[in-house]
Amino acid sequence: MKALALLSGGLDSILAVRLILEQGIDVEAVNFLTIFCDCMHKENNCLSAKLAADKLGIKLQIFEVNEEYLEIVKKPKYGYGSQMNPCIDCRIFMLKKARQYMKQVGAEFIVTGEVLNERPMSQRLPVLKLIEREADLQGLIVRPLSAKLFEPTIPEKKGLIEREKLLAISGRSRKPQIFLARKYHITDYAWPAGGCLLADPGFSGRLRDLMRYVPDFTLNDVKLLKLGRHFRLTDKAKLIVGRNAKENEMILSLGRENDYFFYPLDAKGPIALGRVEFNSDLIHLSGGIIARYCDKENNLPLKIVYKKNLPYEKEQIWEDFALSDLEIKRFII
Secondary structure, three states, X not given: OEEEEEOOOXXXXXXXXXXXXXXXXXXXXXXXXXXXXXXXXXXXXXXXXXXHHHHHOOEEEEEEOHHHHHHHHXXXXXXXXXXXXXXXXXXXXHHHHHHHHHXXXXXXXXXXXXXXXXXXXXXXXXXXXXXXXXOOOOOOEEOOOOHHHOOOOHHHHOOOOOHHHOOOOEOOOOHHHHHHHHHOOOOOOEOOOOOEHHHOHHHHHHHHHHHHHOOOOOHHHHHHHOOOEEEEEEOOEEEEEOOOHHHHHHHHHOOOOOOEEEEEOOOEOOOEEEEEOOOHHHHHHHHHHHHHOOEOOOOOOEEEEEEEOOOOOOXXXXXXXOOOHHHHHOOEO
């Protein structure tokens, strides 16, 4: 007999898998990676999930679902949480994907680390029932940490799982899970506060701005949201300024045709990308913003190089004084 687990690498999902493994059930895990995950490893693996799967001794399959998930973020049927996190739609989406894979690998049911009433938006009883129904998984989701607080699932009714060995944890306190972690000698796991950029206030502010002015935004736009300082110059013009050498390189790599690139000529400073419509006034404004973040020893104007990201486009130079923090404040996102 086989079960399919949704494994994030957090303590709840690790404990859920451990409880099912203790019943002699074979478990395989899945993790769905999106561009909004703040846990992406350099090899495009969710490192926390991979480490957890290795320690549990189970197989892990990671799926990148960026394009599909982007549409969920743009228009979530059940709305957003406190920031731009579409938690209910996200859970439905992930479980639908898991149901498809469950059939492929011949699993009998799905295991999650959900705890009743732990998350105010997506883990209340009526919402959990809604999610099950929307994902077409009624009775097939086993939540080992809170199982005794739900109606018996199909695997329990069939005798595939011993209900008495499952738990009845509820609420936001982490004490029961931490106690279990000590019992099982689990010390390395991801904390629940992080992981999703859509729940981060700063990132969400940038995303709201993007959705307002560029409703048909792409993955390229989202990748830029994760980098640098962002400035809304006009309804149709935005400037992204790198904060370090690594970000400068990444910003350069994300440039599209007709974007503008800016950098200081005779001083250390950032590379910046301008998108979409720039005239001479906006080029001058951008130069003043970039000059603010350059290292210089005097109050003389800086020479700012700019070039449209087109083949054979000639670089041009504009001299600019740095804008003050007060002047910049009205543009920063």
